[in-house]
Amino acid sequence: MKYRHPIQVLAERVKQHPDKDFLHQPINRQWHVTSWQQAFEKAQKIATGLNALGLQKGDRVAILSKNCAEWFIADYAIMMAGMVSVPIYYTANQKTIAQVVENSGAKAVFVGKLDEFAPAEGALGDEIQKVAFPYPTIACQHQWNDWLDNNDPLSDIHEPKPEETMTLVYTSGSTGIPKGVVISYLNYSSVCETHIQSFEIANNDRALSYLPLAHITERGVIQGPGMYAGASIYFVESLDTFLEDLKHCQPTLFISVPRLWTKFQTGVFEKLPPKKLEKLLKIPLIGRLLAKKIRQGIGIDSARIYGSGSAPISKSTLEWYQTIGVDIAEGWGMTEVTGLACSNFPFNPERIGTIGLPCACVEMKLSPEGEILIRGDAVFEGYYQNQSATDESFQDGWFKTGDKGEILANGSYQIIGRMKEEFKTSKGKYVAPAPIESMLAANPAIEQICVMGAGRKQPVAVAVLAAHLLGADKDQIRKSLRKTLEKVNADLESHQKLDCLIVADEAWSVENDFLTPTLKIRRSMLEKKYNKVVQDTINELVFWENDVTASEST
Structure with missing residues (x-):
């Protein structure tokens, strides 16, 4: 199939509706709007600036x-x-910035809004040309607004061939040094064209771009399809203004990650306890009004498509959102497959807990060992300057995803963990943590969860409590967690049963290096941190990490 490349589509959109609002950027709480014509001309001037750098x-x-x-x-x-x-x-x-710049051989860098300047300042020396976006940022040799004021629009716009490299997207490095994934124009164009058709995205749709654009999902689901469809894109000024900006956008297409869906849910529970909320939602008229109020409070009442991806989301969370009229279609993808490649969209309640069916731009199957294999126009051809890793990742033309799955009777794919995440207990039995974690996450008190236990007689779980429970009655929480743990253990085979559940002292975040930039847990880092706590478990089914610390100091 022949696909249109991004700049071709952008030019078409400019011809169709040059003055239509495209990009909505909040600056000091004022919204600045860029039309399609303005976006195209600004890009032409910035392209001229790049050429002027040599x-x-x-x-x-x-x-x-x-x-x-x-x-x-x-x-x-x-x-x-x-x-x-x-x-x-x-x-x-x-270190990561320096690694990416060195491996890619980047000769210039656009630098913009950052929470901290030190990492960029330390990694980006004078040998690389730096262009500053018009926001407070690090010192740069060139300024965005100067280029817009002084450059003529580029007239000789490049016409790429499908096989040309469009972008190098570096994996988040949850298990080691990031690898550069070579994404071609064919790869990117195929997912854009596929998703605007399957999602039926139109030029009256609105989307909020807030998940990191350095991750392929945001570019392959929001940036690309949004532009191809002629939709309006909104941005967030800061974390503090997120909800306000979300409500301003009123997105018709809203994609998030499990941790943020859980945080929204936690915010609701802070105002209304789960049991009371459940009763009220079951009352016909009151329930509908309450559900609408909750959606409006979050800012997603105008959405017609809801999605979740990047990491597994618990079935119980998806079912809870159904009670407030939010049908979240879970999706699956990877950097190597240009983002979303399989999803439960159109939403089908019978497929909750699965990643649904493959998208039209790929084919999927299972290996004899249960590994998900994939090929098609969206699948990359290799890692940048890393032929050995490329060779190891393909088998007879199929990309080996590393995800272990199964195909249900209705044709849906279900992820049951990573091939390499399984660990062996001291009994010589293998345990896949992901399904157990999903079962434990049914308890709304749990915001983050990790099951571990390599070399132990039995696995254990470490959990981070929902923020609204900080300072709450430990006895009540312990009772709730014990009940969940006993229920989960009752459904597990003997070698999978959990010895205990440990409540962590601190939340896992990108800043403390326990989450990747896409909010996946870094298992190796967590296992390293909690190994001693796991080994020193006290004789309780549920206990707090600081209980162990306190017992050691006495």
């Missing part, structure tokens, strides 16, 4: 910034100039 077609140009209108425009400019974008997570530390 860069050539095929050179790599990095983008290090939070999501903003300039991120989109810089991406288009890099394409127009025939160069290759290299997104970097704005939360990346100095």
Whole structure:
């Protein structure tokens, strides 16, 4: 199938509706709107600036910034100039930034909104050309607004071939040094064209771009399809203004990650206890009004499509959202498959707890060992300058995803863990943590969960409580967690049964290195941290991490 490349589509949109609002950027609580024509012309001027630096077609140009209108425009400019974008997570530390720049060979970098300047300042020396977005950021040799004021629009816009490299997307590095995934125009265009058709996205749709653009999901589900469909894109000014900006956007398409869906749920429970809420929602008229009020309070009442991806979400969470009229379609994908490749959309309640069916741009199957294999237009061809890793990742033309799955009777795929996440207990039995974690997550008191136990007689679970329970009665929480643990153990085989559940002292975050930038847990880091606590477990089914610390000090 022949696909349109992004700049071709952007030019078509400009011809169709040049003055239509496209990018909505809040700055100091004022909304600044960029039309389609303005976005195209700004990208042309920025592309001229890149050429003026002496860069050539095929050179790599990095983008290090939070999501903003300039991120989109810089991406288009890099394409127009025939160069290759290299997104970097704005939360990346100095070492990671330096690794990505060195491995990619990036000769220039756009730097924008950041929470901390030190990592970027330490990693980006004078040898790389730095262009500052028009926000407070690190010192740069070039300024975005100067280029817009002084450059003529690029007239000789690059026309890429499908097999050309569009972007190098570096994996988040949950298990080691990030690898550069080579994404071609064919890969990107195929998912954009596929998703606007399957989601039926139109030019009256609205989406909020807030998940990191350095992650392929945001580019492959929001940025790309949104642009291809002619939708309006909104951004967030800061974490503190997130809900206000979300309510301003009133998205018709809203995609999130499990941790944020859980946080929204926790926010509801802070105002109304779960049991009382459950009773009220069952009352016909009151229930409908209450559900609408909750959706409005979050800012997602206008959405017609809800999605969750990047990490597993518990079935119980999806079922709870159904009670307030939010049908979340769980999706699955990877950087190597250009984002979303399988989803429960159109939403089917019978497929809750699964990742649904493969998207039209790929084929999927299971290996004899149960590993999900995938091929198609959306699947990358290899890792940048890493042929050995590329060779290890393919089998007879199929990409080995590393995810273990099963196919249900209705044709849906279900993820049951990572092939390498299974650990062996001292009994020589293998345990897959993901299904057990999903079962434990049914308790709304649990916000984050990790099952571990390599070399132990029995596995254990470590949990982070929901924020609203900080300072709550420990006895009540312990009673609730014990009840959940006993229920879960009753459904597990003998070698899977959990010895205990440990309540962690602190939440796991990107900042303390226990979560990847896409909010997946870093199992190796957690196992390293809690190994001693696990070994020193006290004779309780449920206890707090600081209980062990306190007992050691006495």
